[in-house]
Amino acid sequence: MSGHSKWNNIKRKKEKTDGAKAKIFTKIGRELAVAVKEGGGPDPASNSRLKDCIAKAKAANVPNDNIDRIIKKAAGDGDTTKYEDITYEGYGPSGVAVIVETLTDNRNRTAADVRHYFDKFGGNLGTTGCVSFLFEKKGVIVIEKEGRDEDRVMEDCLEAGASDFQADEDVFEVYTEADDFSAVREALEDKGYEFVSAEIEMVPSTYTTLADEDTATKMQRLLDALEDNDDVQNVWHNWDNPDAESEE
Template sequence: MAGHSKFKNIMHRKGAQDKKRSGMFSKLSREITVAAKMGLPDPDMNPRLRAAVNAAKAQSMPKDNIQRSIDKASKGDAENYEEVRYEGYGPSGVAIIVEALTDNRNRTATNIRTAFSKNGGNLGASGSVAHGFERLGLIEYPASAGDEDKVMEAAIEAGAEDVQSDDDGHQVWTSIDSLHEVAKALETSLGEAEAVKLAWKPNLEVAVAGDDVGTLMKLVDALEDDDDVQTVWGNYSISDEELEKLG
């Protein structure tokens, strides 16, 4: 088990920044619909759907919107979305993984390639950066869930593999297979999580400083602003001092 470690820079500025994303509810709705279509429309019987619903609730998405997204899948009214992953490099050689749900691969690929090329990066081939990450389960809790020791103890008892805590909250890492089992156990001891999802955890981080910080943030923002993009992961680390310079 790892102890205190900053994670907030690995998945770009969550919280307040997430709320500024264009079409957030649209993205959440798309994931809910896809999850419901791929399995049962009952969150208790469909781990992916449960995670999607929890994510929507964490962003204060109205219950009616959530149910409407599930109903679309149940009634066969949903669009056919395809899961696509893109990999590339940003400023300072940062490795970036982009996950999307799209009904038009050509449109999405063009948009992603443009975002990279206009913001100091380049889109790579499939598998070009994924080898530098681990595919794991991630359970996120706010700082209010308890101190580091309390969360660590609960995570160990639940069967988690690792815990990282900072001022923003706690990240509990698990194997993919045990994600929902661990999440269910933690819900009993810590309450409902902010998010339960599959994640890309970098094996090594790249420190970014100077002008590359602003360029990298513009790249990540451009990717996240695309309607088809669901998540953006990177192996970058930025100091608080560098982030403060951005305002």
């Protein structure tokens, strides 16, 4: 299972400007609010969806005060904004499979924006199910490698219930079945681990390489445009970009 393409995307996000960081905080804040309203209230002990979102927020370095404020606001009567969870599927340049997960309060606006991005950068929006069969929903936990013994980390992860473990150049990537994600993450937290990221992801079963530089540039611009949109929560794709390291 190849995860390096995803990890490079994480690094790109981590190293972006403060403005981009604020955008990431906004997206996670929206996710927290929806988790409170639809997952069963403001108590993470009884709301597993919220518990997972809080872990994701902390991995993204969202301050605890921000997290608490968002949860309190979402639990109050004053916040009447309703977000709809809509997933779009399509093809980037040269048939790269792309899944776009959104939380929106205006589905017409979001659909128009997403379609525009695909059209502008040489892709096309498809129908539901057109590419999702190329992905598998997995829990993915990323742990900083520095100062840790690989054998010990692997043993802890497998003992916690992980289904796969990989050592990258800078990090350990821990994969779980989607249903086991929360339990594995909590078991590792109990062992004192902190995470670079921890969330349910759509992991590709096959990857597509773009040999042409112009096509690769269009693909990157498509991803950047999608991720820059406030309604877009996650963008999953099967582009295997060997140049991602050098671009950072």
